[in-house]
Amino acid sequence: MKRFGIIGFGRFGQLAARHLRDHFDVVVCDAHDPVEDAGRIGVRTGSLAEIAGCDTVMLAVPVQALEQMLAEIAPHVRPGALVVDVASVKMLPARWMAEALPESVDIVATHPLFGPQSARRGLEGQPLVICPVRGEAHHRVAEFGRTLGLKVSITTPEEHDREMAYVQALTHLIGRTLVNIRIPDEELKTDSYQHLLELCALIGDDSEELFFAIQNLNPFAQEITQQFIGQANGLLDRSLKAGNRSAPARN
Amino acid sequence: MKRFGIIGFGRFGQLAARHLRDHFDVVVCDAHDPVEDAGRIGVRTGSLAEIAGCDTVMLAVPVQALEQMLAEIAPHVRPGALVVDVASVKMLPARWMAEALPESVDIVATHPLFGPQSARRGLEGQPLVICPVRGEAHHRVAEFGRTLGLKVSITTPEEHDREMAYVQALTHLIGRTLVNIRIPDEELKTDSYQHLLELCALIGDDSEELFFAIQNLNPFAQEITQQFIGQANGLLDRSLKAGNRSAPARN
Numbered sequence: 001m002k003r004f005g006i007i008g009f010g011r012f013g014q015l016a017a018r019h020l021r022d023h024f025d026v027v028v029c030d031a032h033d034p035v036e037d038a039g040r041i042g043v044r045t046g047s048l049a050e051i052a053g054c055d056t057v058m059l060a061v062p063v064q065a066l067e068q069m070l071a072e073i074a075p076h077v078r079p080g081a082l083v084v085d086v087a088s089v090k091m092l093p094a095r096w097m098a099e100a101l102p103e104s105v106d107i108v109a110t111h112p113l114f115g116p117q118s119a120r121r122g123l124e125g126q127p128l129v130i131c132p133v134r135g136e137a138h139h140r141v142a143e144f145g146r147t148l149g150l151k152v153s154i155t156t157p158e159e160h161d162r163e164m165a166y167v168q169a170l171t172h173l174i175g176r177t178l179v180n181i182r183i184p185d186e187e188l189k190t191d192s193y194q195h196l197l198e199l200c201a202l203i204g205d206d207s208e209e210l211f212f213a214i215q216n217l218n219p220f221a222q223e224i225t226q227q228f229i230g231q232a233n234g235l236l237d238r239s240l241k242a243g244n245r246s247a248p249a250r251n
Numbered sequence: 252m253k254r255f256g257i258i259g260f261g262r263f264g265q266l267a268a269r270h271l272r273d274h275f276d277v278v279v280c281d282a283h284d285p286v287e288d289a290g291r292i293g294v295r296t297g298s299l300a301e302i303a304g305c306d307t308v309m310l311a312v313p314v315q316a317l318e319q320m321l322a323e324i325a326p327h328v329r330p331g332a333l334v335v336d337v338a339s340v341k342m343l344p345a346r347w348m349a350e351a352l353p354e355s356v357d358i359v360a361t362h363p364l365f366g367p368q369s370a371r372r373g374l375e376g377q378p379l380v381i382c383p384v385r386g387e388a389h390h391r392v393a394e395f396g397r398t399l400g401l402k403v404s405i406t407t408p409e410e411h412d413r414e415m416a417y418v419q420a421l422t423h424l425i426g427r428t429l430v431n432i433r434i435p436d437e438e439l440k441t442d443s444y445q446h447l448l449e450l451c452a453l454i455g456d457d458s459e460e461l462f463f464a465i466q467n468l469n470p471f472a473q474e475i476t477q478q479f480i481g482q483a484n485g486l487l488d489r490s491l492k493a494g495n496r497s498a499p500a501r502n
Contacts (some may be wrong), residue, residue, distance in 0.1 A: 129439055143330050153439055163437040167444040179482040186414040188380055188404055190364050192453045193418040195446040202443045216494030232428040232480060243467030
């Protein structure tokens with residue numbers, strides 16, 4: 001059985017281990033001691049050097065820690081190994097991996113567009129984005145993703161980040177804001193409001209680290225989120241002016 | 252068959268006529284000539300005076316035109332008649348109706364929390380809010396609503412407007428802004444983003460007049476929408492600062 005190393009054993013690393021343990025000899029490590037969680041999930045722990053030497057190495061650390069981690073594993077990766085990341089942005093990680101890892105290593109940048117919450121009923125139909133970076137291993141990553149039931153898309157890091165400026169940066173800005181102001185589950189509600197409540201349920205457990213990564217490390221994010229805020233302010237301004245015309249004077 | 256007059260034959264007036272024509276002798280009028288639409292739906296048109304003299308009078312004009320319309324119909328309403336409005340805010344319309352209409356008329360303020368889009372597959376389970384204003388007719392309005400399959404809630408105009416500051420003012424601000432910036436239906440999308448796309452589909456056809464009414468004529472709306480914008484700006488600020496700490500210097 002091929003050895004599959006997972007570096008970073010947070011929410012996504014643990015989800016990955018659960019789905020990979022039947023297909024690989026999975027070994028995990030984390031900045032925090034992952035022994036208890038690994039035992040519960042049924043995979044073993046190892047040293048960073050051991051995991052970096054696996055046939056496949058998955059980097060599931062926060063994207064903010066990725067560049068430093070690449071420097072640490074680079075001396076240990078084996079020729080012919082495959083290194084994949086799972087970060088929510090793709091242009092920077094793809095460049096970091098290509099620069100840090102030896103030419104003898106295959107590199108595939110991926111973004112699993114799901115987490116423990118959206119995949120709570122299984123992986124079937126969940127989206128996996130694959131960006132080829134070096135070598136031909138993206139073909140077998142895509143094939144394996146499809147055997148897990150994932151909806152696989154192959155694209156470039158730039159196209160990924162452009163789409164994610166809407167799908168993630170804007171969506172998480174709205175969702176996180178709604179979570180923070182604690183919108184109530186009103187008795188009198190509409191289908192429209194129900195969509196906002198469900199958005200809160202889906203992203204409410206995501207980490208602040210992930211939020212910052214989605215906003216800061218996607219070069220297209222800021223333009224879209226600023227456009228949203230600007231348009232919302234403009235709408236409220238126009239609304240106020242219309243109100244001054246049509247609302248009765250005594251209000 | 253009792254005569255049911257509908258004043259205002261826009262999106263909601265037409266929806267109401269379709270569902271009421273089997274239960275009442277429905278007569279409609281509008282500021283614009285409604286003859287063609289009425290014929291298509293199978294109800295007849297009448298003068299404002301005739302409609303104001305019906306057993307039940309539904310005011311389905313834009314809320315901005317409601318106070319003026321009440322002044323016009325007040326001389327024509329019959330003792331013992333029932334007048335209902337269907338505006339998206341309730342405190343101001345309830346007060347306007349109580350002030351403008353003779354004591355001999357029963358008054359019920361209602362808010363059907365649905366429209367042609369959300370009720371496209373029928374009325375079953377759609378919410379109807381009822382606020383008693385004068386007399387006991389709210390009991391039979393509630394009963395009739397339930398026979399149509401509606402989920403009926405009885406509350407005060409103030410409690411209604413408090414909840415609608417979230418359910419409508421905030422939801423429509425987000426939805427209308429997303430429609431205006433034309434968020435794309437991306438190939439790479441998540442369940443979270445799908446909720447935003449569905450929100451756009453639900454409210455995309457609503458009129459600007461309705462949007463302004465929801466924002467301006469609900470006394471609690473502005474506080475909630477401003478809280479949302481303020482929190483979103485705060486999140487982006489904190490994000491930017493976190494990014495300056497953790498993103499690599501060369502970006």
